[in-house]
Amino acid sequence: MSESFTGPAVDIRDLVVRRGRRVVLHGLDLRVRTGSITGLLGPSGCGKTTLMRAIVGTQIVESGTVTVLGEPAGSVALRRRVGYVTQSPSVYPDLTVRENIRYFAALYGRPASAVAEAVETVGLGDYGDDRTGELSNGQRGRVSLACALVAEPDLLVLDEPTVGLDPVLRADLWGRFAELAAAGTTLLVSSHVMDEAEHCHELLLMRDGDLLDVLTPTALLTRTGESSLEHAFLTLIREREGAQP
């Protein structure tokens, strides 16, 4: 973690993003606490990926400001401090699993032990010497995740990192995310399955390009009187829709 920065890891003011003919983010205001695991949750198409792209600086924004670790999103100073794993794996198919991860480790000056740890974290210990192009889609996604993990950036932005993973691996990954957060890393993790929300410190609940609420999983349950996060989110949506003029 970088020493001097004490503000929120992400600070967004009045963010408007248009994609094609559609305005997909309608003036969002939000903050992501440094050292937290923040879940970005909402139905398919609500704008989670677009928001993540704005945070990592790959999205053209119409108006508003996105400040990341105290710098404007996308600035050169952030290149090594922000990791982003998209839903489509970006790995070198001709390299083996270990070579891919080693390449990123070298770029970020990380030791060989970090490579071995990253391979194990994503459950690919038996595939370290396999060519990445010969793996399944889910396995390739895990290589991509390992490449981001090995760099140990200050902010990790992960777009649906647990899709298609078995329950054991998902639990292991959330355990690793918790360790990283405890060490000061900020994680912003999107998901459209609410059962993942329980692993997060804070939830950003999105719907149709707007932020419905920002609260902890416990607060979501308490506020709605529900016992499952899935139901709680639905109840919250119905309340808000009912409250609209």
Ligand SMILES: Nc1ncnc2c1ncn2[C@@H]1O[C@H](COP(=O)(O)OP(=O)(O)OP(=O)(O)O)[C@@H](O)[C@H]1O
């Ligand atoms: N390449 C694109 N060009 C134009 N519009 C787009 C493009 N990608 C997404 N959109 C629009 O932006 C909206 C938000 O998309 P986004 O990918 O951010 O949603 P999401 O919440 O990440 O969805 P999912 O959970 O399915 O990945 C969509 O409803 C779609 O209309």
